[in-house]
Amino acid sequence: MTISQSSFAFVSDLARRETAMLYDAGKEYLVEARLLPLARAAGCADVDAYVTRLRIDQAERAKALDALTINETSWFRDNAPYQAFTEKLLPDVLAARAHVRHVSIWSAACSSGQEAYSLAMLLDQHLPAGWTAQILATDVSPTMLARVDAGRYSQVEMNRGLPATSLVKYFSRVGSEWEVSAELKRMVRTQHLNLAAPFPLLPTFDIVFLRNVLIYFDMETKRDILQRVHRIVAPDGYLLLGSSETTLDMDDHWGREAHGRVQVHRPATTTRATTATAVGWHPTAMTGA
Amino acid sequence: MHALIIDDSRAMRSILRRIVTDLGFETLEAGHGQEALDHLEAGRVPDLCLIDWNMPVMDGYTFVTKVRENPDWRDVTLMMVTTESEHGQIVRALAAGAHEYVIKPFTPDAIVDKLELLGLVQGGVPA
Amino acid sequence: MSTVVEPTLTDVQMVVEEVWNSFLGGEDPLVVGAPGEVPTGWSAAVTVTGAWEGMVSVELPAGTAEEVCRRMLGVEETHDEDVADAVGELVNMIGGNVKSLMPGPSVLSLPVVAAGRVARSSDTTEVCRIDAWWAGAPLQVCVHVHRGH
Numbered sequence: 001m002t003i004s005q006s007s008f009a010f011v012s013d014l015a016r017r018e019t020a021m022l023y024d025a026g027k028e029y030l031v032e033a034r035l036l037p038l039a040r041a042a043g044c045a046d047v048d049a050y051v052t053r054l055r056i057d058q059a060e061r062a063k064a065l066d067a068l069t070i071n072e073t074s075w076f077r078d079n080a081p082y083q084a085f086t087e088k089l090l091p092d093v094l095a096a097r098a099h100v101r102h103v104s105i106w107s108a109a110c111s112s113g114q115e116a117y118s119l120a121m122l123l124d125q126h127l128p129a130g131w132t133a134q135i136l137a138t139d140v141s142p143t144m145l146a147r148v149d150a151g152r153y154s155q156v157e158m159n160r161g162l163p164a165t166s167l168v169k170y171f172s173r174v175g176s177e178w179e180v181s182a183e184l185k186r187m188v189r190t191q192h193l194n195l196a197a198p199f200p201l202l203p204t205f206d207i208v209f210l211r212n213v214l215i216y217f218d219m220e221t222k223r224d225i226l227q228r229v230h231r232i233v234a235p236d237g238y239l240l241l242g243s244s245e246t247t248l249d250m251d252d253h254w255g256r257e258a259h260g261r262v263q264v265h266r267p268a269t270t271t272r273a274t275t276a277t278a279v280g281w282h283p284t285a286m287t288g289a
Numbered sequence: 290m291h292a293l294i295i296d297d298s299r300a301m302r303s304i305l306r307r308i309v310t311d312l313g314f315e316t317l318e319a320g321h322g323q324e325a326l327d328h329l330e331a332g333r334v335p336d337l338c339l340i341d342w343n344m345p346v347m348d349g350y351t352f353v354t355k356v357r358e359n360p361d362w363r364d365v366t367l368m369m370v371t372t373e374s375e376h377g378q379i380v381r382a383l384a385a386g387a388h389e390y391v392i393k394p395f396t397p398d399a400i401v402d403k404l405e406l407l408g409l410v411q412g413g414v415p416a
Numbered sequence: 417m418s419t420v421v422e423p424t425l426t427d428v429q430m431v432v433e434e435v436w437n438s439f440l441g442g443e444d445p446l447v448v449g450a451p452g453e454v455p456t457g458w459s460a461a462v463t464v465t466g467a468w469e470g471m472v473s474v475e476l477p478a479g480t481a482e483e484v485c486r487r488m489l490g491v492e493e494t495h496d497e498d499v500a501d502a503v504g505e506l507v508n509m510i511g512g513n514v515k516s517l518m519p520g521p522s523v524l525s526l527p528v529v530a531a532g533r534v535a536r537s538s539d540t541t542e543v544c545r546i547d548a549w550w551a552g553a554p555l556q557v558c559v560h561v562h563r564g565h
Contacts, residue, residue, distance in 0.1 A: 099335065155374060155392050155513070156434050158471060159399035163406055164390035168380050178426040297526070298505035299498065300488040304439065307490060343508070343524050372512020373522055393509045394438035 003032050007051035011035070014054070014061070015068050018215050034067045062216040073111070075162035075207060076118045077211075078243050084208070084262040086122055089238050093206045096236055103133040106205045107211035108229075110137035110189070113148030113188065114157070119209070120184040121166055137200070138193035138267065145190045151180035195225050200234050212242035226251040230267055239265040290415045295325040295349065296341035296370070305370065308397045313415045322347030322413065326355060329362060337409060340387070341372045342371035342378075350385060357386035366407055370395070378397050421468060422543040423517045431513040432557050434544050435506065440487055444551045451547035452554030453521060457481055460503045460529040462511035466522025470561040472511035472536055476503065480553045500529040514559060539563045
């Protein structure tokens with residue numbers, strides 16, 4: 001059963017807009033192959049019927065986009081944001097939090113945890129003695145959270161973007177996979193969280209990584225998420241979005257700073273209180289599971 | 290920029306050649322460590338070596354140690370591309386002077402990633 | 417008498433799938449678990465010696481071996497030499513990864529390739545077998561250990 005031209009055009013357009021992926025003429029079979037399992041799961045007779053559903057069903061659209069996006073799992077994805085983290089964000093936070101000596105980071109939509117553990121590696125390398133750090137890794141998928149807790153990655157995943165020196169320092173072989181060290185796991189805590197819903201009680205974060213996930217939501221939800229994130233980022237904190245994402249046209253509660261190729265967002269509070277008193281209490285008792 | 294591809298498998302050399310040629314490298318090939326050394330000794334010193342471990346005559350690990358013994362070749366980037374994937378083997382290779390390590394099987398992206406980490410490639414073109 | 421250590425079916429399957437998907441996947445995924453009589457074509461094996469001793473072999477029909485060669489070498493026309501080389505590299509990658517699953521240290525041999533069946537010595541036992549289907553034909557990956565080792 002082949003996908004109709006109009007269905008293919010819709011999917012092609014959606015993919016290009018939402019994920020920048022190009023499904024040109026000739027790739028119909030790929031769209032078929034990637035959407036058919038979802039179509040079946042959704043109870044649709046075929047891909048065309050499923051595409052009709054996609055036009056109105058937000059949740060299915062997100063799943064379809066996921067399936068259409070070639071899995072970009074990688075360590076230190078895009079590299080530049082992690083460079084910005086090491087060169088600017090972390091040093092700033094270290095200067096601002098000397099009174100508590102704790103860094104609080106949120107990896108929102110953490111997927112299988114490569115972002116969280118990449119950050120943990122950098123913290124291990126750059127956090128001064130006597131300091132603690134906690135990375136909260138959240139996702140809407142319990143399967144993904146279990147993967148983060150397990151901290152195991154396939155050989156093919158290990159080849160992507162990870163310096164060999166870090167591989168040997170932070171990982172050990174378990175069967176055909178590689179498992180992250182206990183030291184790094186101690187820095188990462190997982191929690192179930194649906195970005196589109198009201199947040200559970202969360203600590204104030206110094207740095208938030210909210211990368212490549214807003215694309216799955218409509219404009220209104222994006223604005224809403226950013227507003228709720230704004231409330232839990234420290235006034236002198238940082239927000240990082242995906243390389244092609246920006247808050248510019250979405251929300252005026254954020255200002256932007258450039259660090260090399262990276263756009264970093266900061267709460268645009270009119271009265272930015274001094275660091276020593278404004279940040280307040282850090283729940284350092286938030287130990288991992 | 291020049292890359293020297295060292296592997297006893299023609300198929301693997303072909304795969305690697307296509308990947309690095311797409312990135313703008315000119316390539317040389319060798320079927321084992323001694324043939325590779327012959328290139329360097331003849332003055333054909335590459336910017337990058339992609340090195341298999343298990344080869345006849347001279348294996349990749351030995352090749353790495355020989356290159357690192359020669360100060361004239363200190364700017365050559367050495368990257369292992371091998372099935373040797375035990376933690377201990379990777380430690381050994383890095384200790385012997387390899388700069389990077391790719392485990393077979395790999396995708397083209399993996400090679401590009403590593404070359405970017407090494408600063409030899411930027412945004413898909415030679416740095 | 418020491419217990420024979422062997423790789424798990426899951427782990428070997430993961431290895432074979434990763435090798436296939438990296439170089440041969442694309443539009444034809446490898447489908448595991450569909451046993452079929454593999455018509456004699458090409459086979460290749462590597463042996464592992466050291467803390468663990470065993471043999472890893474691959475058997476492919478002629479057409480499949482030629483297709484593997486075409487894709488890996490990026491050519492249209494295949495010659496026996498090249499087919500042997502490609503099949504040898506395939507078993508090198510699978511065998512090398514199986515070796516890393518087992519206790520070390522150990523050494524991987526260079527591949528032995530044959531048009532036909534690679535002979536196995538009579539004192540080996542098959543401990544693991546992956547039957548798979550790819551590009552319309554069956555293939556087989558086996559792990560053998562020495563009996564009584």
